[in-house]
Amino acid sequence: MSKTTTSAPEGQEKGPEKGPEKGQDADQDLGAAGSQLSTAPREEAPNLPALGVIGWIRWFWRQLTSMRVALLLLLLLSLAAIPGSLIPQTGIDATKVEDFREQHTTLAPLYDKLGLFNVYSSVWFSAIYILLFVSLIGCIVPRTWQFVGQLRGRPPAAPKRLTRLPAHTTWRTGAKPEEVRQAALEIVKQRRFRAHVAGDAVAAEKGYLREAGNLAFHIALIVLLIAFGWGQLFKSEGNKLIVEGDGFANILSQYDDFKSGSLFHNDDLEPFSFDLENFTGTYETSGPNKGTPRVYQAELTYSEGAYGKERRTTVEVNEPLEVGDAKVYLVSHGYAPVVTVRDGKGEIVYQDAVPLLPLDGNVTSSGVVKVMDGYKNAKGKSEQLGFNLFFLPTYGGGTMLSQFPALVNPMLAVSAYHGDLGVNSGIPQSVYQLDKKHLKEFKDDKGELLKKQLKPGDTLTLPDGAGSITFEREVREWAGFQVVQEPGGGWALAGAVIAILGLSGSLFIQRRRVWVRATEGPDGVTVVEMAGLGRSESAKVPEELGELAAILYEKAPGAPDADDPSESPVPAEGSDHK
C-alpha cells in the first residue's frame, strides 16, 4: 500500500527552525541515488490545464490516478458502504424491506429513488468502486512497467557525497581499493543484494519484493473484484423444503424459490439428486440456554448426474454437500405432522405429512392442509376443504406457544373451512396460507369457527357428517436446503491469498540501497565509505549497514587515522534514537 512519494519535500510546518528548502536541498544531494526506490507517482501541484479536449482529458486522467483522489475515493467507498448496513437491503432480507416500506410511507419512496434498498448494486456505489479501480489500474500499469525497468536495470551508482545519506560509515584501510570493492561485492551478493561495481563504488539494492508485493496486492484486488462480479452474474441460488423420506432432483421446476444472476442459464444447473433419509436436531435441555440448538444433521443419499451411483452423506450447518460446482446447504428445519382427512363415508381423501413453518425459536409452527379434489360433502357434492394448522412440538398447557423446540408433548390445533380454495383461479398462492375469500367456516355448537386441539391420535369430527381430520401418531421432520452455484470462487480465493501475501511483502519488507566506495586517499591509504538508504526512516537500515561494515572491516582492517578530525561524527546532545 505504498503509493508513496520519495522525493516530495518533507516537513511542511514542522517547526520554524527548518525551512522546507533545507529538506529539498538534502534530497537534491542524493540525486539519482534516491530515485526510484519506489515506483510511486510523483505528487504534482494541481496546475490549471491547457485548454482543449485532450488537455482536459489528460488533466482528468492525471487527477483520477493521483494518490489524493484515490484516497478520497477510498474514503467515499467506506462512507457509501455504511447505509447498506443500517437500512434493510432487498438482496439480503426482502421481507424486512417490505416491513420498512409499510412503516415509513414518506421515507421509503425517497430511499427507493436513492437506491438505498439496494446500496451495493446502486449506481452511485458502483460509480465509486469503478472509479477507484480505474484509478488503481491507471496507477498500477505505469508502476509495473517502471518496476520491470528497474528489475532489468542495475542499482543506481553511488551519489557523490555519501556522508549526506541517512546512514553512513567510513574508515581507512591498508587494502587496495579494488580488493575492497571486490570483497564488498561478494559480501552484499552473499546477502542477496543485487549489486555491481559502478566507477569507484559498489552499488547494491535489496528488497524488490516490497514493490512486487505491493503490485501483486493491488492486482489481486482487481482479480478479486472481477471474480466476485463474475460469480454474481452466473450465480444461481434456490431453496427446497424436503420432508424426511422425500427427494429432490436439481432441475428448476423442483425449487420452491429460485433466483439467479443475469447471465445464468438453466442448463448450467449441476445434474444431481438426493433423498432426505433422516433429520436430527438436538437442543440444550437445561440451564439458561435451554432450547438452544446443539446439533442439526441431515442424512442424505445422493447421486451425481442422471444415473450416478447412490452415496450416503451427512449435511450439517457448516458442512455443505458439494456436487460439482453446486453446494447444498442445510438452512432450516421444522416439523411435518402426518394428517389424515376422511369424508363422511370414512374414506381417506387426504393423507400426508404437512410441512409447517416455524414461527419462533421453540418451533411453534403454522401451516395449512388443502384438500383440493376427491372430497364430496354430505350432500354428495364436490367441494374443497381447508384446514389451518397450528403446531406446538412441546405444549406446556395454557399459552399457544411451544415451550421447547424438540418433540416432547406435541399438540396440533386445527380449524376447518370448506368451499373453494381458489387454487384453480390461476393466481399463484402460498402453500402455507388459506385464501379465505371463497371459503366458509365449519361452525361448532355455539356457531363459532370449528377448532380443536389434537394430541397424536386424536380426531376432529366435522359437523353434519362432513368427515373428519386426524392427527396421526407420527410427526416427521423436514429440512430446508439451499442449493448454490457460484462460479469464480476459486479465483476469488486465489486473489485473496495473493492479496494477503503481497500486502505482507509490501508492508514488512524494506527496500534499501547500500553503497561501498573505496578510493585512494591523498596519502595513499584507501578510504572506505559505506552508506545506506531506505525508503522510509528505519532503524533497520543503519543496523544492517553496521553488520555489513563489520564484515567488510574484517577483510579490510583499519589503518591508523590521518589527522582528519572533520570526518568524525559529532553526537547530538541528548538524542537517543534507539
Place this chain on the structure above:
Amino acid sequence: MTLAAATNESLANLSNTLIYSAMAVYTLAFFAYIAEWLFGSRSKVARTAAALTPGKAGAQAGPAVTVQKAGGTAVLERPQVTVRAQAGARDVPDGPGAHGGTEKGDLYGRIAISLTVLAFLLEFGGVLARALSVERAPWGNMYEFNITFSTVAVGTYLVLLALKKNVRWIGLFLITTVLLDLGLAVTVLYTASDQLVPALHSYWLYIHVSTAIFCGAVFYLAAVSTVLYLFRDSYENKLARGGKPGRFASSVLERLPAAASLDKFSYRINAAAFPLWTFTIVAGAIWAGDAWGRYWGWDPKEVWSFITWVAYACYLHARATAGWKGRKAAYLALAAFGCWLFNYYGVNIFVSGKHSYADVGLGALQAVGF
C-alpha cells in the same frame, strides 16, 4: 448431573473467580500507575521545551546533526555508523516515561508492571478455565470476547515490554480501558458458560475469531498511541511556535515519547495488523461460504469489517501522501479504530444480521462477538 457436567460447572466458577481476581489486581495496578504519574510530576526536566523553544539552547539544531548509533559503539572493532535525521524531521527527544526520571515514580511504575503481569496471568487463567469448562474456544459470546480481548491487549503490551520496546508509557491508558472492558464484560455482557449453536461448530471459529480479537487488541494499542500523538504533537507545535502550554499538559506530555515516535509506533502496529485483518476478513468469507452458501453477502458485520478495512487502507495511504501525513492520517487511524469498535459493539447491539446468534430470551446483548 453427570460428573463431567459437575467438573465443567466448577471450572466455570473458577473462571469467574479468576476474572474477578484479575480485575482486583488490575485495579491495584491502576493505582500504582497513578502513583507513578503523580511522583513523576515532580520531575522538572523539560527536554522537549528545551529542544523546541526558540532562543533556548539547542533550538538551532538543524537536520545536519548526526547521532551515534548503539550498533557502532557497542563493538569496539567495528566502524561506527552515523545516522542522519531525516531532512525536515523535528529532532525531539523522547520523554523519560511516566516516572519522569524520579526514583520513586520509577519504583511505583515497576510495581504497577509487576501487578499487571500478575493480573494478566489471572485473567489468562480465567479465559483458559472458561475454555475448558465449555470444551471449546472461549469466543462464543460477547462476554468471552471481551475477556479475551483485554487479555490479548495486555499480553501484547507485556511482550513489547519484554522485548525492551519503549512502551511503558502506555500502561495507565491501557489498564484504565482494560478495567472498563472487564467491567462491561462482567456486568452487562455476562453469559453463563455454555456450548455453541450449530452455526458456530467449525474450526474456522478458531482461525477467524482469534485473529479478529488479536487485530482488535493491537489496533487498540495503536489507537491509544495515536490519541497521545495528537496531544503531544499539538504540544510540540505550541512550543515550537513559542507558546506556553498549561502546567498539567506540560507535566503529562513532557514525559511521553516524542510525537514522531508515537506516530511511528502506531503506524508500525497498524501496518503489522493490517494484513492480519485482511486475513480475518478472508477467513470469515471462507467460513461464510461453508456456513451460509455465499462468501460475501453484505451482512452488516461483513459491511463493517469491510469499512474498517477500507478505513485502515485510507490511513496507510494517507500516511504516504503529502498533505495528509501527520495529524490528518492520525484522525483517519482513529476513525478506522472507531469503525472496528462499532463493528464489535454497534453491530452486535443495534443491527441484526447473520452474526447475531442471539440466545433465546436473553436478547441481542448476548449475541456472538464475531
